[in-house]
Structure formats: structure tokens, C-alpha cells
Amino acid sequence: MTEFTTSADGTRIAYSVTGSGPALVLVDGAMCYREFGPCKSLAETLADRYTVYYYDRRGRGESGNTLPYSPEREFEDLAAVIDAAGGDAFVLGFSSGGGLVLRAAAHGVPMRKLASYEAPFIGEVRVKGQPVDAIAELNKRLDAGRPDKAVDFFMVDMVGGPAFMPLMMRLMRPVFAQLKAVAFTLPYDTEIMTGFRVPVDELSRIRVPALVMVGGKAKPNMVAAAQGVADAVPGATHRLLPGQTHQVKDEAIAPELVEFFR
Structure with missing residues (x-):
């Protein structure tokens, strides 16, 4: 309940x-x-x-x-x-x-x-060896209406998962749908982590x-x-x-x- x-x-x-x-x-x-x-x-x-x-x-x-x-x-x-x-x-x-x-x-x-x-x-979050503003990168994808891409960025570039992870996640459609639905909260967690x-x-x-x-x-x-x-x-x-x-x-x-x- x-x-x-x-x-x-x-x-x-x-x-x-x-x-x-x-x-x-x-x-x-x-x-x-x-x-x-x-x-x-x-x-x-x-x-x-x-x-x-x-x-x-x-x-x-x-x-x-x-x-x-x-x-x-x-x-x-x-x-x-x-x-x-x-x-x-x-x-x-x-x-x-x-x-x-x-x-x-x-x-x-x-x-x-x-x-x-x-x-x-x-x-700090790095992409191809260069530091990036993770909140800005997430918001850029979210503002473009692409929560899926925000999830990809989080899973690969922030968490350090393998490059094939986004494809694997898309094969698990119900799970990926749940992730996309709350992707807009990813900047929240990033703020909490004080630049990691x-x-x-x-x-x-x-x-x-x-x-x-x-x-x-x-x-x-x-x-x-x-x-x-x-x-x-x-x-x-x-x-x-x-x-x-x-x-x-x-x-x-x-x-x-x-x-x-x-």
C-alpha cells in the first residue's frame, strides 16, 4: 500500500x-x-x-x-x-x-x-579523455526530446559501461521504457554528486x-x-x-x- x-x-x-x-x-x-x-x-x-x-x-x-x-x-x-x-x-x-x-x-x-x-x-566525467559538464550534456539530450540518448550518456560515459550497452538495453524494451520515463531526473543525481x-x-x-x-x-x-x-x-x-x-x-x-x- x-x-x-x-x-x-x-x-x-x-x-x-x-x-x-x-x-x-x-x-x-x-x-x-x-x-x-x-x-x-x-x-x-x-x-x-x-x-x-x-x-x-x-x-x-x-x-x-x-x-x-x-x-x-x-x-x-x-x-x-x-x-x-x-x-x-x-x-x-x-x-x-x-x-x-x-x-x-x-x-x-x-x-x-x-x-x-x-x-x-x-x-569528473570524461569523454574521449576530455572533461565534460555532465549536467549540460544530459540536459542537451533531454531538451532535444531524447531521453533515450540521456540514458545512453549516463550508462556509457558516466557509469563507464561498454559501448554496446545502449543496444542491449533497447532489446529489453520494458526496462528501457522505464529508464526513459525517469531520465529527466538524471541531472538531479548529478547535482547531488557534487561533480563526483x-x-x-x-x-x-x-x-x-x-x-x-x-x-x-x-x-x-x-x-x-x-x-x-x-x-x-x-x-x-x-x-x-x-x-x-x-x-x-x-x-x-x-x-x-x-x-x-x-
């Missing part, structure tokens, strides 16, 4: 709840939402230990999309979900959702403890216990990103999950969360 909370700017944010126990809020990464991404499955895995809240970030699923956008509005969205969860919650973010959680904590959004998995502070560089001064303001995780199969730049975040957050716990990629398995991450969220 879908429930709603209202963010500070009046935007309705849709969320789901499952399980029982201490409150845990899950935050998705780029182009993911409740029905398309890792949070629903993990929520079901953890439902025997936590009351798990997972939500549609603004512009996705059943949530609103009040403009103009800024990362601060998403910090407020997360705060509204935490408030709906009783105001005292553990929080986990995946990928750019991890960046969102970290930055929100630095801006004072109340959390009991936080965890991030592979927040992609992996350095670790915002050291900002993260140094975090005052809650933090768990920073990375997969054992991560690329060197992602390993360095996790280390950079762990170094920036005072007292952070750093964990490498053996054998895991960016699409971490529930059975690999759940024990780490249960151990840390006590």
Missing part, C-alpha cells in the same frame, strides 16, 4: 512500509524507485528485523516533482520520510542515494545511524555513526571513492563486501546492516 508524506516545499512523497522493529529508511540511486530498483527486495529481506520505509524520490513513481530542483529539496524529502517513520531512523543509501544520505546528514537531517553503498564520488568528487569539508560535518561500503569487484575509482568518503566522515566504519558488484546482493549487505544498525 502506498502512503504519502509532504516535503517542506509541499511536494508529496510516496512511500511503502513493511516489517516490524526499529525504523530503517532506504534511499535509491539514479533512475530507481520503489517498483524498479534494489530497495523493495532488501526491504522484504530485512522486514523481520526492522520497520522498513522505502520511497519514490521526487520525480519518480508516485512522488511529485516541484520545481525548481535543488539537492536541498531532496534532503527535505528524506527528512519528511524520516519524520513519517517516527523521527528516529537508521538510513541506507545506494549509489547516488548514498551520496544523498551522506550530504543530507551533513546538512543536519536527523538520523540514528547511516550507511552508504558505493556512493559514486569517482571523479568527495565533498570533504561537507562530509566532515557528519556527527552520526556511518558505515561506508564498497563491493569487492568494484573498479579502482569506486574503491578510492569509498575510501575517500570513509576518510572524510569522522569515525566512519569502512567495509569491503567480497565478491559484490554495484548491484549488491541482499544476502551480502543485510548482515553488514544488522551488525551496524544496533
